[in-house]
Amino acid sequence: xxxxxxxxxxxxxxxxxxxxxxxxxxxxxxxxxxxxxxxxxxxxxxxxxxxxxxxxxxxxxxxxxxxxxxxxxxxxxxxxxxxxxxxxxxxxxxxxxxxxxxxxxxxxxxxxxxxxxxxxxxxxxxxxxxxxxxxxxxxxxxxxxxxxxxxxxxxxxxxxxxxxxxxxxxxxxxxxxxxxxxxxxxxxxxxxxxxxxxxxxxxxxxxxxxxxxxxxxxxxxxxxxxxxxxxxxxxxxxxxxxxxxxxxxxxxxxxxxxxxxxxxxxxxxxxxxxxxxxxxxxxxxxx
Amino acid sequence: xxxxxxxxxxxxxxxxxxxxxxxxxxxxxxxxxxxxxxxxxxxxxxxxxxxxxxxxxxxxxxxxxxxxxxxxxxxxxxxxxxxxxxxxxxxxxxxxxxxxxxxxxxxxxxxxxxxxxxxxxxxxxxxxxxxxxxxxxxxxxxxxxxxxxxxxxxxxxxxxxxxxxxxxxxxxxxxxxxxxxxxxxxxxxxxxxxxxxxxxxxxxxxxxxxxxxxxxxxxxxxxxxxxxxxxxxxx
Amino acid sequence: xxxxxxxxxxxxxxxxxxxxxxxxxxxxxxxxxxxxxxxxxxxxxxxxxxxxxxxxxxxxxxxxxxxxxxxxxxxxxxxxxxxxxxxxxxxxxxxxxxxxxxxxxxxxxxxxxxxxxxxxxxxxxxxxxxxxxxxxxxxxxxxxxxxxxxxxxxxxxxxxxxxxxxxxxxxxxxxxxxxxxxxxxxxxxxxxxxxxxxxxxxxxxxxxxxxxxxxxxxxxxxxxxxxxxxxxxxxxx
Numbered sequence: 202x203x204x205x206x207x208x209x210x211x212x213x214x215x216x217x218x219x220x221x222x223x224x225x226x227x228x229x230x231x232x233x234x235x236x237x238x239x240x241x242x243x244x245x246x247x248x249x250x251x252x253x254x255x256x257x258x259x260x261x262x263x264x265x266x267x268x269x270x271x272x273x274x275x276x277x278x279x280x281x282x283x284x285x286x287x288x289x290x291x292x293x294x295x296x297x298x299x300x301x302x303x304x305x306x307x308x309x310x311x312x313x314x315x316x317x318x319x320x321x322x323x324x325x326x327x328x329x330x331x332x333x334x335x336x337x338x339x340x341x342x343x344x345x346x347x348x349x350x351x352x353x354x355x356x357x358x359x360x361x362x363x364x365x366x367x368x369x370x371x372x373x374x375x376x377x378x379x380x381x382x383x384x385x386x387x388x389x390x391x392x393x394x395x396x397x398x399x400x401x402x403x404x405x406x407x408x409x410x411x412x413x414x415x416x417x418x419x420x421x422x423x424x425x426x427x428x429x430x431x432x433x434x435x436x437x438x439x440x441x442x443x444x445x446x447x448x449x450x451x452x453x454x455x456x457x458x459x460x461x462x463x464x465x466x467x468x469x470x471x472x473x474x475x476x477x478x479x480x481x482x483x484x485x486x487x488x
Numbered sequence: 489x490x491x492x493x494x495x496x497x498x499x500x501x502x503x504x505x506x507x508x509x510x511x512x513x514x515x516x517x518x519x520x521x522x523x524x525x526x527x528x529x530x531x532x533x534x535x536x537x538x539x540x541x542x543x544x545x546x547x548x549x550x551x552x553x554x555x556x557x558x559x560x561x562x563x564x565x566x567x568x569x570x571x572x573x574x575x576x577x578x579x580x581x582x583x584x585x586x587x588x589x590x591x592x593x594x595x596x597x598x599x600x601x602x603x604x605x606x607x608x609x610x611x612x613x614x615x616x617x618x619x620x621x622x623x624x625x626x627x628x629x630x631x632x633x634x635x636x637x638x639x640x641x642x643x644x645x646x647x648x649x650x651x652x653x654x655x656x657x658x659x660x661x662x663x664x665x666x667x668x669x670x671x672x673x674x675x676x677x678x679x680x681x682x683x684x685x686x687x688x689x690x691x692x693x694x695x696x697x698x699x700x701x702x703x704x705x706x707x708x709x710x711x712x713x714x715x716x717x718x719x720x721x722x723x
Numbered sequence: 724x725x726x727x728x729x730x731x732x733x734x735x736x737x738x739x740x741x742x743x744x745x746x747x748x749x750x751x752x753x754x755x756x757x758x759x760x761x762x763x764x765x766x767x768x769x770x771x772x773x774x775x776x777x778x779x780x781x782x783x784x785x786x787x788x789x790x791x792x793x794x795x796x797x798x799x800x801x802x803x804x805x806x807x808x809x810x811x812x813x814x815x816x817x818x819x820x821x822x823x824x825x826x827x828x829x830x831x832x833x834x835x836x837x838x839x840x841x842x843x844x845x846x847x848x849x850x851x852x853x854x855x856x857x858x859x860x861x862x863x864x865x866x867x868x869x870x871x872x873x874x875x876x877x878x879x880x881x882x883x884x885x886x887x888x889x890x891x892x893x894x895x896x897x898x899x900x901x902x903x904x905x906x907x908x909x910x911x912x913x914x915x916x917x918x919x920x921x922x923x924x925x926x927x928x929x930x931x932x933x934x935x936x937x938x939x940x941x942x943x944x945x946x947x948x949x950x951x952x953x954x955x956x957x958x959x960x
Contacts, residue, residue, distance in 0.1 A: 502873065
């Protein structure tokens with residue numbers, strides 16, 4: 202059960218705390234909750250990961266398939282991102298067609314990965330015009346305590362980094378599901394996008410909201426950043442403003458600046474977690 | 489009550505808690521043949537010959553006279569529809585407000601989204617009636633402070649014997665704390681830091697409900713976590 | 724023990740004894756938003772369940788004024804299996820919703836909660852056979868954790884017959900077996916105290932005089948599972 206409900210009074214409490222530079226859980230406005238990562242939640246997937254930001258928990262799995270390439274992209278593989286806001290994870294989610302919230306999160310995460318050119322789609326081509334690999338990024342929520350976009354985006358990127366091709370039967374031309382190779386996906390690691398959504402309530406800008414903070418926020422700006430070696434500064438690869446209230450130019454620029462700071466932290470976190478995962482796999486292989 | 493490593497033992501539905509005629513089955517127990525079985529997840533309590541379960545989770549079951557905090561959900565021409573938790577709707581009839589209230593004035597008194605401190609008048613099969621005809625201070629609209637939610641079955645532990653636990657927290661945090669029997673708790677502090685401190689203290693109690701010596705542990709937590717009061721930032 | 728001198732299945736693919744269940748890990752409180760929740764991992768099958776309710780059943784015309792109603796929603800995550808499942812409802816999941824609801828609703832004391840609904844959500848994170856059983860095990864724990872009044876606990880297991888051998892807690896590899904009489908899958912659920920059956924399905928072929936043996940194996944396995952469910956609930960706080 203949730204401790205803090207989105208009462209009118211809660212918004213008042215949040216604003217009062219923020220005017221003192223605090224959140225109701227004691228954090229600073231630009232402080233994120235502890236992030237936990239656990240790989241391999243489903244052995245049947247090409248890769249899978251569970252990411253926790255505080256109490257928010259999302260799972261992401263990568264599955265691969267084969268298909269005909271799209272017209273105009275005859276030598277490129279394809280990618281589909283889907284987000285399931287599981288009713289398991291919140292009393293506010295319902296069954297049925299994906300809600301606009303789910304669709305928006307999926308599309309925003311998809312854009313960042315696609316536009317940064319993190320995946321080398323040409324290397325997913327098996328036979329030009331006939332057969333290409335398709336990547337499915339499936340995100341499902343386990344507990345919603347706010348900031349699903351950033352949690353989902355981080356999970357997607359971690360899952361892609363640890364994914365391996367399934368075995369392709371040369372004779373039948375079909376995938377031997379459940380059997381995996383050691384071959385990683387064709388990724389350009391320096392183009393890896395990391396996402397930070399900045400929120401605004403009143404005049405206060407903050408990141409990583411808990412659910413009750415996200416419920417009363419006036420506006421948000423999702424910013425996806427990557428840093429290729431050829432560039433001196435970080436690059437923005439996708440952006441999305443959400444919420445009814447407008448942002449001033451200064452606010453938008455401040456948010457980009459905060460997202461850039463978070464990018465550096467997340468970058469370090471990603472490499473640390475991948476390192477740990479590699480060591481764990483080596484240990485398991487020895488056992 | 490058996491105690492394991494400083495914690496009270498929990499029983500689960502279907503678990504045999506007594507056999508034979510030594511005890512009589514009380515709240516949340518079932519007699520099956522020679523056995524008395526628990527029908528809830530909770531702690532066993534024995535009172536003379538009666539054995540019963542004190543649940544540690546589950547919905548709020550309203551009782552007449554309970555002080556509760558509710559959120560106004562809707563207005564009808566007969567009164568206010570209120571969410572007090574639990575599965576059933578609660579209603580505050582116009583006639584249960586002190587003085588005469590015009591239908592047109594209702595919104596000004598309690599509007600949708602307002603939180604009120606009120607009392608359960610009577611409990612019907614699938615609905616609850618509330619009343620505001622209490623004379624005590626504090627009842628009515630909640631304008632200041634914060635309201636958090638805990639499982640209503642843990643409220644007695646938050647209050648403590650004769651209010652000892654909640655007084656402990658009040659004194660340490662300089663906050664006024666009003667505990668609704670439905671698990672909603674109203675905290676009013678002089679500043680946000682002490683308010684957050686009181687909220688966290690309550691959460692500590694709620695998360696350690698089966699721990700033995702909880703009072704000492706709470707005292708230690710309060711001492712270890714005393715907040716620094718921050719001044720208001722000049723914007 | 725089974726008298727299977729002529730059975731082709733003499734050794735289990737993972738080396739377990741015929742009446743051994745896979746290693747289980749279970750925990751409650753894994754979904755903080757929910758009124759009750761649990762995760763139940765049985766070998767490589769992982770089910771997570773959360774319970775919301777009892778709450779007023781809307782719309783009003785669907786309410787049962789005499790007793791509460793349980794709604795079960797079972798779903799497998801797209802990446803829980805080797806070949807991706809498109810998100811959405813399937814006929815299989817609809818059937819599992821129904822049998823799970825029947826398995827659980829007779830122990831929940833719904834007469835105490837007229838006009839209400841209890842939503843039970845089950846999702847499979849990783850599948851290696853016995854998914855509906857793992858789901859029931861998780862759901863029963865989540866219901867107890869949520870403080871729903873229940874007469875007893877429910878424990879479920881998939882019993883199998885591999886050629887002529889009765890085994891407890893089948894794996895996917897065993898389900899796919901084709902030698903001799905092939906694999907027969909018998910998911911079942913037992914009540915913890917009265918030992919009555921609340922789930923029983925069969926997929927395959929079994930002689931009528933072997934059926935009792937399968938039930939006994941199920942009863943024994945479910946007793947072990949009940950102990951694990953009990954332990955997880957007791958260690959929660």
